[in-house]
Amino acid sequence: MRRIKLFAGIAAAALALAACGGNAGTDSGDASNEGKAWEGDDSEVVITTWWEAGSEKVGFEALGDVFKQKYPDITFTKAAIAGGGGSQAKQKLAADLAAGSPPDTFQAHAGAELTDYIDADQILDVSGLYDELKLKEAFPATLIDRLTSDGKIYSVPSNIHRANVVWANPAVLKEAGIDPMKQPQNLDEWIADMEKIQAKGKTPLTVGIAWTRLHLFETVLLADLGADGYNGLFDGTTKWDSEGVTKAIKHFEKLLSFTDKALYTEDWEPAMQPVVDGKAAYNVMGDWAVGAFNAQNKKDGEDYIYFPVPGTQGTFDFLADSFTLPKGAAHPGGTRAWLDVISSKEGQIAFNLAKGSIPARSDLTDEERGQFPQYQQSAMESFGKDTIVSSIAHGAALPVKSSNAISDAVAKFVEGGSNAEQFQMELVDATK
Missing domain, CATH: 3.40.190.10 (Periplasmic binding protein-like II)
Incomplete structure (x- = not known):
């Protein structure tokens, strides 16, 4: 059985301001993921999320604005199901996945929650996309390690909470x-x-x-x-x-x-x-x-x-929201565009400024970090020095x-x- 490594019993690495290995990428480039599973129809992206109220909704709208600027030719559709901290959305998602009609991407908590989807062969490895977008250089090594299952990565985080x-x-x-x-x-x-x-x-x-x-x-x-x-x-x-x-x-x-x-x-x-x-x-x-x-x-x-x-x-x-590439997604090219946006500096800054979380990226400049209010700056500091445990x-x-x-x-x-x-x-x- 595959197991996602957990954020349990580790000390977080300092959020060093490492130099980014390039733009958060819209170039196609070579990728290590065999077959480039995200290549295909990019006319649309349908996103299942439970961000439908308060700061979460505002944050998603900020992401949507960034997406429309970077990919104006891709139709952006939000399939939001509010309430219950995501429980209602997960119930609907489970039914759709079982019926073989997945959304193009869906929100999930990073960590052990993904194990069930991996074991059911319902989400695809996106490790190659990490190489293409240079995300292994942008995200802290501790986060990459905890996103990795049997040498593969199955989701892209938009934030840290x-x-x-x-x-x-x-x-x-x-x-x-x-x-x-x-x-x-x-x-x-x-x-x-x-x-x-x-x-x-x-x-x-x-x-x-x-x-x-x-x-x-x-x-x-x-x-x-x-x-x-x-x-x-x-x-x-x-x-x-x-x-x-x-x-x-x-x-x-x-x-x-x-x-x-x-x-x-x-x-x-x-x-x-x-x-x-x-x-x-x-x-x-x-x-x-x-x-x-x-x-x-x-x-x-x-x-x-x-x-x-x-x-x-x-x-x-610790907890983090992340997005996946479901097996059989109708618009994998659209999913790739979405994963590009949520992992980019522009997307992570826009989203987390609204939501109250902190970017998963560790390569923000002092000026970029300075855009965040007092709470987020204190959370970035804590994440860099405190002992990390995982949310139940x-x-x-x-x-x-x-x-x-x-x-x-x-x-x-x-x-x-x-x-x-x-x-x-x-x-x-x-x-x-």
């Missing part, structure tokens, strides 16, 4: 007597702050639908287990029935007691809104959240602050079957269908 970020409203913290500049160092300190906020009649923490709760849970695991212990969950050196996981479950249960259950049916952005509006203190979300604040003209450091989930300082919980909720750490089973177990626990002991046993079963 950090999952273990707390977004907070400083005015709510001040009202509760909490210094916004003094970050809690561990979960127990954070819980103590939440108790003060609750006593003032404000919601301490918000979460939304199932995937946002899994997102929160993985950061609690990371906080209590540390990077090595967390990484061990995926290579077997840390057991899911260990005392460390038991401790994390207890912390997770306590954190849930501070949330507003009325938001449990909402996606991430409506669940974040009370923090934006000053009705709640905290939300744990990936750094796409910065776009939600900026879109409402909120000022970094004044209207909102951010910091690593307490206990995860010095760790970068966003497909980097585990294959789809296991991550879905964990998500189901989390949902059951949150909704009262299991107690802590039963929940832990279901986690053990989910990862067998």
Whole structure:
């Protein structure tokens, strides 16, 4: 069975400003990928994505503008399916792939999530395109290594995200007597702050639908287990029935007691809104959240602050969006053009400025990096020096079957269908 190498248990290489080996390329050139699978009809490109709201939608539109400038003769079609952190889009995609009618390209999380598509022979090797566009020189070596499966690469990343970020409203913290500049160092300190906020009649923490709760849970695991212990969950050196996981479950249960259950049916952005509006203190979300604040003209450091989930300082919980070349795509030439755009400097800068993530490319100049707001610049610095771990909720750490089973177990626990002991046993079963 093929396995995607994971971003687990490694230290990220510094984002050195290496010289790019050439333009992000529209020249055809020679490629090592036998048969150049992307050659063919380039009249159109149909793109399946779940970027259909908020900063994600704005980012995709920015990519679309770059695409239309570089490839004005190719029809650009967005097949977007919103909601559920991509769960609805993946369900529709699975049906289309099974029926032999794939889109020209589809969004997927880089990492272990791609394993199922590779094993099912549903996506093609695009290693030759990396050679043609000189992407192995543009992307960090650690990223190339983790995108590689049995010597082949099956997707092109458009960005890098950090999952273990707390977004907070400083005015709510001040009202509760909490210094916004003094970050809690561990979960127990954070819980103590939440108790003060609750006593003032404000919601301490918000979460939304199932995937946002899994997102929160993985950061609690990371906080209590540390990077090595967390990484061990995926290579077997840390057991899911260990005392460390038991401790994390207890912390997770306590954190849930501070949330507003009325938001449990909402996606991430409506669940974040009370923090934006000053009705709640905290939300744990990936750094796409910065776009939600900026879109409402909120000022970094004044209207909102951010910091690593307490206990995860010095760790970068990694995920990345990427795009593929499906086997049997009707317009492989159009797919090649799309992969060219999303991997180019122009595309990555335009997209990530809007979305709140950081470029996957490590060859940006100081001037290009300087275009990004304060949060993204801090994330670039963290990615260059922190220990990298892989996100469970966003497909980097585990294959789809296991991550879905964990998500189901989390949902059951949150909704009262299991107690802590039963929940832990279901986690053990989910990862067998």
